[in-house]
Amino acid sequence: MTDRQEATISDADRADARALWDFHQMGHELRPCSAAIALGSLDLGVAGAAADLYHAGMFPVVAFTGDTSGATRERFPRGEAVHYREHALSLGVPDEAILLESKATNTGQNIGFSREVLENAGVAVTTVLLISMPYMQRRAYATCRKLWPEVEPVCVSQPLSFDEYVTTHADEKQLIDMVMGDMERVMEYPKRGFAIEQHVPERVRDAFDRLRVRGYDSWLLPA
Known part of the structure; x- marks a missing residue:
């Protein structure tokens, strides 16, 4: 600065x-969910939070989602989801617990495309842990409730x-x-x-x- x-x-x-x-901040109580979606952004801490939550037993599988945008292209040239996945792997999350969604360019696509990836993988979802930047929790929640009303979203991010x-x-x-x-x-x-x-x-x-x-x-x- x-x-x-x-x-x-x-x-x-x-x-x-x-x-x-x-x-x-949604203030949701953290609890185990059927699956997690880690929403792409310029913050690699989202992937770090996903790794911590996986090791804490909060979900069995996570979909990392996101292509690139003007804000992230320089930092994540191969796509947000790809870089998230690599970071999570380096933090001990097994590859079999990771699904990749690398096309989404907005929050609606993050949710919708991740839903398709989870369904195609045979993951039955009734609750979903939405992992995002701290200031994105409320928008992620509102988008999920609109596009995937059958599931109950639980929002979480780095506690900062x-x-x-x-x-x-x-x-x-x-x-x-x-x-x-x-x-x-x-x-x-x-x-x-x-x-x-x-x-x-x-x-x-x-x-x-x-x-x-x-x-x-x-x-x-x-x-």
Whole structure:
């Protein structure tokens, strides 16, 4: 992070970002599930969390899902799912416990294509552990409930606060932009039929609006 970036981020910005961050956490009680889906992103910690949860006996099989995007192409040139799989293997997850879905380019495809991969592998799913970046939990949940209503999703990610997660990210401004992007999608995607509606408290909407006015908008939906 540069000095210029550091200077533009105020304590008020961080307080509002924390409000969104906390809202994105679903607070689900961790429990064993029929299978897991690890949603592709630029955060290799998702694959690390999947490995930890596998070793803890939370699921027998995981589908790593994701192609590449503009945000991940440089870091994961062979695809998010491929790099996730390799990282999980290096952490002791056996190959037979891993399924690969390497075509998805959005959250809806992450869920839908992973469902197909699991069904084709003969995995009967009644509960699914959705493993994602911390600020993606709520969007993953809403998407799964819309596209796969027969299963019960349990959302989980690395147990990190906003302040802890910032230390893993090179650009705090970009991170807040990304948190804003997920927040807008939680609010807007139900109108487009991509996700279920969720109640968003007024204080969270107010934090979102303040951050948008302050210029945290590079990951918002096109007008």
